[in-house]
Amino acid sequence: MTTKFYDRLSNDLIQLLENPIDYNVTIEVGEAPISKIFEVHSYILQSRSPYFKKKFNESPFNENNVKELKLPNISVKVFNFIINYIYGGTISLEKLENSIIFDLLIASHELDLDELVEYLQTHLNTNNASWLRLNFAHVYQISFQKNFEIIQKFCNNIIAKHPDTILDSENFNSLPEDVLISIIRLDDLQLEEDKIWDYVIQWGKAKNQTLPANLNEWTSDNFLTLKTTLKLCLPHIRYFNISSEQVFKKLYPYQQLFEPKLWLDINAKFLAPNEPISSTILPPRNILNATLPTRTAPIPSNIITDEHALEISSWIDRKETPYTENNPYEFKLLVRGSKDGFDVNTILGICDKVSNTVIVLKVEGTGEIFGGYNPLEIRNNVSAWYSSQDSFAFSLKTENLKNSIVSRVKYFANAIYYDSGRSYLQFGGVLCLRGNLKTGKGSICSTSYYEKKIRSNADGFSIEEFEVFKVSPKK
Structure with missing residues (x-):
């Protein structure tokens, strides 16, 4: 049987951090005038973080045999938590604001601290779901930029059931392309397909604000501009689940966005529904049979949930x-x-x-x-x-x-x-x-x-x- 004395080990390493004997790295964190220099040990940091291992390999020693790094994008407060975690394997979030915890999550991702990234995501998801919802647009975008899978799943569950949470928000038109694609790919997105088309077109137009407001004034070049913008979005629309009435009303004015074969197949499916076509037919979305509870509009507040x-x-x-x-x-x-x-x-x-x-x-x-x-x-x-x-x-x-x-x-x-x-x-x-x-x-x-x-x-x-x-x- 192996006995493990982790508490003593953790305390001793924290003491080494507080009294950095034989340090060989300095890390300047934050930006002046509120920056701070941490004196640390390369062997400990590179053994705990692939980020630091790579940085130390790239950085030469100075005349004092010390390597110098700078982390201007991480605050001193956040880095204090990170360096204590690296040395002592401990972290306390009890009195920390959720916005700081989220900054800590982003910094942990940047420093390749996978264990801490997973822990912080789970903590926010389990204990601070209200804050995630209150800051939904920002949280959702960051979760995809950084590939925060646990928070992504939390956000996707909300969007699937209540797509207006993000689609009707003032931030919708500024969503990055990969975030929009992640939404329209959801199999259980509770939204009619023609409305999904409307949102995609709206987003594409917002990215090209020089396009004429009146569609009758559009040239072939205008349609080509929009088609290029939506190139990666259009394949995820489930065209064969849109009614003929909505195809005529909403898709027909934009037929120049479609490849000729796809546009022919969309129309052929209505004229001869049993005849085979060559275009890919995506499965219908899993719309709940039971009526979703009426979702009232969220409270219009920047303070409370x-x-x-x-x-x-x-x-x-x-x-x-x-x-x-x-x-x-x-x-x-x-x-x-x-x-x-x-x-x-x-x-x-x-x-x-x-x-x-x-x-x-x-x-x-x-x-x-x-x-x-x-x-x-x-x-x-x-x-x-x-x-x-x-x-x-x-x-x-x-x-x-x-x-x-x-x-x-x-x-x-x-x-x-x-x-x-x-x-x-x-x-x-x-x-x-x-x-x-x-x-x-x-x-x-x-x-x-x-x-x-x-x-x-x-x-x-x-x-x-x-x-x-x-x-x-x-x-």
Whole structure:
């Protein structure tokens, strides 16, 4: 029986990293003025990473018998995690923001740390699916550029069931070609074939914005330009599963995109369906027989996810068990700081006399998300307290907060405070928003008039982004 003393080995190697006796490599990470030089040992790094093995073979020693490398595209924070993993085989993600974990995944891929790449993908997929969905377009593109198979599978499952997630997004026209192909190749893509054709044509036109808007004005060269752009996409359209009506309506105007034999076979299949043809007939997509649940449009937020919205809706309805699907409320975006401005008076002005609102805020530098529900009409040009029995403030679960916190109003007469003269909007004292939320640090969280704190830190804070929604029952 072999006894393995891995913990002691790991600790000893970490000590060597912290006190790099006989180091023979320096790695400058990041860019000035926040770069840092790490003193490390070539034998350890090249034994753990094919990337470093190749780099060390290519790099000469300097006059001090030390090899010098630079990694400007990796942050110091991310590389600290990586170098501790390389030396000690340990990594802790508990207090790390998801965006940093994703950067860590990208850097691990660049450095050929396959074990870490698989672990980080699994961690994000298992524990942080909400963040992946919230940042879906970016995550999806990177997953294909870097061949992150676990995250690709996660994304493809969402797209297959709800293709509008990406096809109707503002980022669709900028998708790389290989990403678009990966979508239209899906056998279980829940979308009619003629609509898939529409999206492919839309994407191709977006890549050639000099093409005339009116199809009747197109020349043969225009069609050739589009055909060249879509050369690798067109073979994945399942033409023989498009109805004759849609072929005439949607394909016929673009017949110059087709090879003559394929266009002849598409038409022949309608005229003589039992006669053999030479063109490849792709199998029909696996459209579910059962009707998919109606998918409501995702909440129009850059801060919270649909799951967050379900949780907030549960608090509005005072549900002991949170909603997990079929949100009974619609969240209509009224104000966004990055679009409309960050001053509290902007909220009071735009939302004057609007009731049943939810405000959500993301704190600068910490990733905290908190906010409040206000059933009352928002009032501009006043300075007064207003009474409510149903208002509440909250902190939402993030990577740094294990469970969400909801704090309901305790002293009803001091539920909501408006003061346009001083640019104040307050949920009692539990959430006090003051002045410019981005440039100032006058906003605070305490406990006055509500049940409990939503934030342990009583210091003033500034906001990275905020949004205000009108919450209405769905019809």
